[in-house]
Amino acid sequence: MAKPGKQSGRQYTEAEVRAILERALREAQTRDVGHGELVAAAEEIGISRATIEAASRDIEQIRGEDEARxxxxxxxxxxxxxxxxxxxxxxxxxxxxxxxxxxxxxxxxxxxxxxxxxxxxxxxxxxxxxSPRQIRREAERSAEQARREERRRLKEQRTVERLERKQRLERSAEDLGHAVEEGVATVLSRLAQEIRGSVPPAPVEDAARRQRIASLDADDAEPEALDEEEAERAGRRGRSRR
The missing domain is CATH 1.10.287 (Helix Hairpins)
Structure with missing residues (x-):
């Protein structure tokens, strides 16, 4: 088994680096690698970011040509x-x-x-x-189709955003209307309470006194009515004797 120090000091040729990386990629778990991860991994082995960017553009061009073909x-x-x-x-x-x-x-x-x-x-x-001409035309066609799809997606997104904004405005207006109605009802209720509070109710004693006075007046009025009735009867008897 090789020692760590000796292992870390080993040097590899370009062909060996490619072979090692290809073998490692084949044996590693298959997953998509992001562009940032690719650049970071390349910088770890001394490859500049510009070189990786240029190589990635070439790979994307080759991929586009393969897809067009x-x-x-x-x-x-x-x-x-x-x-x-x-x-x-x-x-x-x-x-x-x-x-x-x-x-x-x-x-x-x-x-x-x-x-x-x-x-x-x-x-x-x-x-x-x-032919390269057919590939170029197909790539232009795919790019134009992608642009149309992007415009359609943006249009649908703007439509959805307008609908959501309209619904939010309608809900806000409805909430404001409810708030105004509740506020008016609260103000009217408070005014009614203030009006009722400004007119003091009649005391219980005054009401009882008025009731007793009314009963006494009724009692006094009853004998007077009887006297008037007796006098009227006596007058009729006197007229009948004459």
Missing amino acids: AAIVARRRKGFRSHLFSFVLVNAFLFAINALTPGPWWFFWPLLGWGLGLAFHARAALSSDV
Whole structure:
């Protein structure tokens, strides 16, 4: 077993560094590495940040070209599958017509002509060769599509933000209206309490005194009514005797 000091003093060539890093990456747990982590790991082994930035740009360009090439090949093969399906369907229909109608066999003429075009299409669709011009156009197309998607996402985000802002304003206005109603009700209640407090209620003794006076007046009025009634009766008897 090598000693730590001797192990730390070892030197490696460029090929050995690449081999060690590739082996370590293969044996390490598979996960995505962020750009900051990549730059920090490179600086640990003496690679400058500018070199890492340039290499990462090259890798991103190569990745973009690979994605563009794969998209072009996939679109070609998808078009060929659609062409093949139409070829089989239409020529089967022509064969059925030719078989069910009297006359010579003629369906193989469109079959041969269309089959020749299908063969050329298959040759182009099944090939993985893509020109740099096609890759550049596909990259521009992907970039334009990404920009449209980003604009659409931003538009949807702004729409959602406007709706949320509108809902917040409506809730604030509703809360303000409730607060104003509660405040007005509180003020009116307080004014009513102050008005009721400014008029003192009649004491219990005054009310009892007024009740006794009213009863006495009623008692005095009753004998007077009886005297008047007796006098009226006496007057009627005197008039009847005359």
